[in-house]
Amino acid sequence: MTISTLAPLGLPPGRPGHPMPAERVESPLNVEQLALVLQALKSSWTPFDPNAVFDLLDRVLGDHTPQPHETPELTESLRGTLLQLVNIAVSDTRRPTTKTIEDAVEQARAVHDELLPSDCPSALGLTRRLARVTWELLELLIAAREVKDAE
Incomplete structure (x- = not known):
C-alpha cells in the first residue's frame, strides 16, 4: 500500500484560505514503515529547553x-x-x-x-x-x- 502526499511546486504561497498549488507524490514507504519512522522520531526527539x-x-x-x-x-x-x-x-x-x-x-x-x-x-x-x-x-x-x- 502506498500513501499519497502533497509536495509544494515551489510556487509562492497562496493567500490565507487559498491553498498553495501542489503536485501528487507517491511515498516509497507503506503505512507500517511510516508508522515506524514516526515512532523513531518521537522517541529520539527532545524539545529544546x-x-x-x-x-x-x-x-x-x-x-x-x-x-x-x-x-x-x-x-x-x-x-x-x-x-x-x-x-x-x-x-x-x-x-x-x-x-x-x-x-x-x-x-x-x-x-x-x-x-x-x-x-x-x-x-x-x-x-x-x-x-x-x-x-x-x-x-x-x-x-x-x-x-x-x-x-
Whole structure:
C-alpha cells in the first residue's frame, strides 16, 4: 500500500484560505514503515529547553568540577544540545545569518566532532570546550531571537 502526499511546486504561497498549488507524490514507504519512522522520531526527539541547557552548562562550568565518571554523560548531553542549536541557527533560510553566528556554527561543528579523550584532564577539557561553545551559540541565538531565554 502506498500513501499519497502533497509536495509544494515551489510556487509562492497562496493567500490565507487559498491553498498553495501542489503536485501528487507517491511515498516509497507503506503505512507500517511510516508508522515506524514516526515512532523513531518521537522517541529520539527532545524539545529544546533553555532551562535544561543552562542547568547543563552550570554542571560543567559552575563551581563544581565534574567527576571523571560524569564526563562521558555530560559530553554526550552537550553534543546533543549543540547539535540542536546548530540546527536552529541554520534552519531558517529566510533569515540571513550574521557572520558571528556563522563563525559560531563552524566552531560548534568542529568541537562537536572531536573524540572524547581517554585521559580525565583532556576529557574534562573537551567537555568544557563543548560547554563554552554551546553557551556562546545559545547567547547569540537568544540575542537574534531564534530561541527564548530561560524563564
